[in-house]
Amino acid sequence: MPVPEHLIIAPILIPFVTGALMLLYHERQRRAKLGLGIASAVSLLIVAVELLNRAKGNDLAGGKDIGFYLLGDWAVPFGIALVLDRMSAMMLVLVALLAIPALIYSAAGWHKQGQHFHSLFQFLLMGLNGAFLTGDLFNLFVFFEVLLAASYGLLLHGTGQLRVRAGLHYIAINLTASLLFLIGVSLIYGVTGTLNMAHLAALIPKLPEADLPLLHAGAAVLGLAFLIKAGIWPLTFWLPTTYMAGAAPVAAMFAIMTKVGIYVIMRLALMLFGPDAGASAGFGSGVLIAGGMATVIYGALGVLASQGVGRMAAHLVLISSGTLLAVTGFALAGGSPEMLSGGLYYMVSSTLAVSALFLLIEPMSREEGGIAAMLALTADAWGLDEGDEDSQQEEGLAIPATMTILGLCFGACLLVLAGLPPLSGFIGKFAILSGALDTQVALPNALWGFMGLLLLSGFATLIGLIRIGIQTFWGVDVTVPRVLAVEIAPVIALVAMGMVMTVKAQDTMTYLNETAHALLGPVSYLEGMTAAPRVTQEPEVAP
């Protein structure tokens, strides 16, 4: 009787249980909730690192380094299966790495701005982890709903006119996208009769020609839903406003939200329409490349056209997203694994840096008083019940040499995001470029264009951020803000992770190279899924 690897489901259940448990606490027990939340995030990190170590096994062919977890012990493809491979393990670690700093940062007072911040945050983690782990299309939809619903709540956290307006736009657009998601899944199910991704990949090459248009329509509509989440131009205009409107710790966590869309596109497109997909091979690569490049251009224009650092950071998300979409498109069109692994490296490093930048924005642009003043303002404007929120200035350790530390953190983010040496941004960009040069794809001109764009977008980022940096740190009448240690420590932690990625670049690249190979040739994923053993040993009747 095989023993199921219960650890695989832990990244979903830990935040689920924590989030549910917090509901039993009184809303005022925020300190307890904060403690629970951080405990949950830390244990998520431990579990994720352990899972990453397991996924790192060097036996690529046998499928042993991919873990499967059959929920309810139902055989594939009837039940839902969770899959742990290098890619999902990496994303789990990334989620945990973003969550801990964001939660610590929220202790500076943000979590007091509204109700149930901590529960919603945990449910967001649950949704993210679930989306990264699941191997089932409909279950993916469910986890998308979990993470989106939580993101609605978190975005509206603290309310205020700007947030409510941006939040309602965000909700409307994402509900539309979810509708498309459902339509796409139903079409695919209608044609193939399955929801399991691996099973689907096995069925697609065998489909009769007459079924292909419907399948493609389903895939296109489904893809559209993910592209909206990933923020592809021209379906991206909701994104900057939304990201700007979120409270700082929320925005920092949102840095990974577009990456969920990209993750799914990467995984599904390469699995379903990879080179083995027969007549459907390479489906959609042109759209990804063109759309990705348009997104990069739009993002770069936005970075240049932004006055505030918040808007700029939101457009930096777009640049990163567009770059990754184009890289995925090239990978689908026959790009080299090296280029894809460069893209993955870039994804991790830019996510960390954008997250750090979102946490920096508020201290950087803070005048006297900080959050306390802001809380007072919202309380005033929204007629809070007396004593409902305690809005006295947050007690805590204020850091010395504020401007220097803020400046250093900002500089590090700038280097990473503009892709300047010697930090991780440069390595990611360099890996993409050198991988691209080794690539023989169907669209060489597009590839050259993309490489130029990658360099120029970095340059635009430099110009934009340096403008802001000079204004903020070299301004003439800079009043030094009071910044708490709990606000700057998370930023330093995020920046430090980028540094670790730089120093440990070889190990990271090796891991990512194997990830890219596995993504491009998901043999062990597909075979492993079909052979995933049940605990109950009974002969199964295939339909």
Added chain:
Amino acid sequence: MIEQNLILILVLLPFVGAIAASTISVNSRNAAAWLAALVMLGGLAALSALHAQVAEGRVPRAVINWIPALHLNLSLRVDGFAWMFVGLVLGIGLLVVIYARYYLSKTDPVPRFYAFLLAFTGSMIGLLVSGNIILLVVFWELTSLLSFLLIGYWYQNPAARDGARMALIVTALGGICLLAAMLMIGQIIGGYDLDLVLASGDLIRAHATYPVVLGLFLIGAFTKSAQFPFHFWLPGAMAAPTPVSAFLHSATMVKAGVFLLVRFSPALGGTGAWFFAVTGTGMATLVIGALIALFRHDLKGLLAYSTISHLGLITALAGIGSNGAIVAAIFHIANHAVFKASLFMAAGIIDHESGTRDMRRLSGLMRLMPYTGTLAIVASAAMAGVPLLNGFLSKEMFFAEAVEWHNGTWLDNALPYIALVASIFSVAYSLRFIMTVFFGPAPVDLPKTPHEPVPWMRRPVELLVLTCLVVGIVPGLSLGPLLNMAAQSVLGPETPWFSIAVWHGFNTPMIMSVLAMALGAALYFAFAMRISDGPEGPPLLHRLRAQKMFERSLLALSWKWPRVLHRLAGTERLQPQLRLIVLAAIAAGVATLWAGMRLAPQPQLTALDPAFAVMWAVGALCGMGAAWMAKYHRFAALVLLGGAGLITCLTFAWFSAPDLAVTQLLVEIATTVLLLLGLRWLPKRKEEIADDRLASARLRRLRDLAIALVMGLGMAGVAFVVMTRPTTSNIGDWFLRNAYHEGGGTNVVNVILVDFRAFDTLGEITVLAIVGLSVYALLRRFRPAPESAESPIQQATDAPRLKDAMFVPSVLMQWMFPVMIVLAAYFFFRGHDLPGGGFSAGVTLAIGLLVQYIATNVRWIEARLIVLPIRWMGAGLLIAGGTGMGAWLFGYPFLTANAQYITLPLIGPVPVATAMVFDLGVFALVVGATVLMLIAIAHQSLRIARIRAQDEPQPSEQAAE
């Protein structure tokens, strides 16, 4: 081994020093200066330890693996050229450190200055000794970044901010181009190793992309070494403290560009394109720089343009590329570094002691500061190329190369004349510097009274000027061996030994030198008055300020145009965004389905039931009516929406899906009632929106109607095709077959929900919980529109009658409560085998509560019955999750269900499934979430009541928590 460590010390020590310096307290100037000086000395010691090997022609190396996967390693190598250059950097660096100690004032954050300076030195050395061309780019960009920080050191000064930014933008652009060029070179030769690159010149030059590589490479080199037309950032960088200028202009930064040209000339040089691009640019820069320098009134400005001009000279030599030219280029790199550093330091002393750098105000300083004056005069004589000084020798070599025949093109033939013209200007501006500053009448009206500086501020200048003299008088003994060592490492070991002599005979270069000096002096004395009265810059040309042009185009390119384009390419309004999504969906459908339309199988149709058709017609009309009414008649729209929902419900029943029908019905009731409650608090509708009658609005609506029709019909068509095609075998069949004997229930829908795909259900109830919490959080801060705060007209005017009218319904509704509880229990218990289940039960109970709130009022009900919905939710989630985890005890995966019959007394065998416990969690959650939203809305009336009468007692809001 030891040499490897020495190289590492060479590169890393400055960075370590930088970190150490940044931790020193702001006030300890001496500590920081000592630290920096010791670091420079340490570097020099390490360097001299390497000399023996390098002199033998060997190349010590150090390699530390960084990212072997990308062929990017910390590969360092010190050959003769690098050795000489590093020596220059460290030597001048040491002098700059000493000089800066006395130059910077007490109020400046001195340790930070030294930290930047050391880090900059480290990156410059790294650049020089990189053995990997990508690593070279890494250090290249680092020098750009650190020079930004150095130039902007006095950031309170706007000129420093602008200068720093401009320098960074120009050089970073160059760095990007250089990176691209290096990547392409790596692609051509299959590696990034510098030795490999230098050995593969033929391969690179023959490659199809050679022109592109060359172009990108040269942009990189030219931006850094301030070649025309990228020269403008260098004068802007003068806003830096003078020690920084002295360092950037002499041994570092700008020299990195020419270093690159000389270094890569074996790999990329030797072609016509190289010659024209490099020599042409160099000569143009040489002349333009010298010309502008003559007309600058600012002392540092004159020197900055003179630097540009001399860099042009070196660039031109690198472009010529013959052995002699390369030797001359290396020689002039060293010579220029020495005399330019001393000149900048002298200019700094003058500025420091007199308070101005304007040559029109300075005069006769020789009398006030004779030592400094003498030093500056000797140094600028070297700059002008006066015999017995080092500048003369390399200039002679340049003339010799210019005269020599290379390839006979027009540019080659014109070289001597261009060189002569530039040289004349160079003599003239050097003369102007000497004459205006040190001779003439005593200065009047200076900010400070000039006097000699503290001796240690002058020592570095003395040392440098001494070097000028030594090299100029005994070149063969002083710099000769090093120069040959450097040249051999660039040109190859079999390069002949160059002996540098002071006297070459009375040949053409000598004539040119004499001519240049005579004409230069004549030029200066003829126009001296007019130059100092004229504007800052050459006549006519001064209107064309490259700096201004750059700033204007930067503003346009990086701000104005992006704003316009960004606005054109985007929108922030919701409707266009939704329209785009729908259009994209249509496009996706059309692109994939259009060609395959003929492939659609013949649908298998059954006869249409007229009753069903009528039902659907009603449903469709309701749906369209809801959309139609949504803008002006919310209530009607809501009712029509309910109608469409009921038809859906009937359709489910029609097609034998009772479970779905029940659920749909209950959800329909709950949502409609909640929405109706919400309507109460919306702002009043506008009776009329004037803009809606405009033609453009009509057109817009027409367009949207068309889009909606296409989308709707397309969707219907696709759905029709999918539903009428022959069924493929799917997992649904398996569910039907296995629900009872695998899942233990006869209600397949429920078994799917709580067993086969219970994990989905777990997710969905979490979604419901989240939505409940979000709505609650939002509504807690919600303030109704002022106009909705009033009681509605009906309530206000007819209050007593209304109470009577509601009496009977309200009693009925209260009586219904137990009935609904029983109904909920009924749904719950039969769920696994018959239509029902935890979800339906939960909604039913919630409706029961909802009805109570409608029947009475919040106060009444909460005085009698307090539901703590959030607790219900938490408990529900934990029950559902806990059931799933229970399976772990038995070694099964999460959510594995177990169903058995157990025999109860009196009742007999009863089916019991763990799924039922799971369903209980679902039930609790649904009740909690629905009631939470209900309470959130219901409590609005309490808040309004309180706002209406502030003095009323506080109502209990704790119920909601």
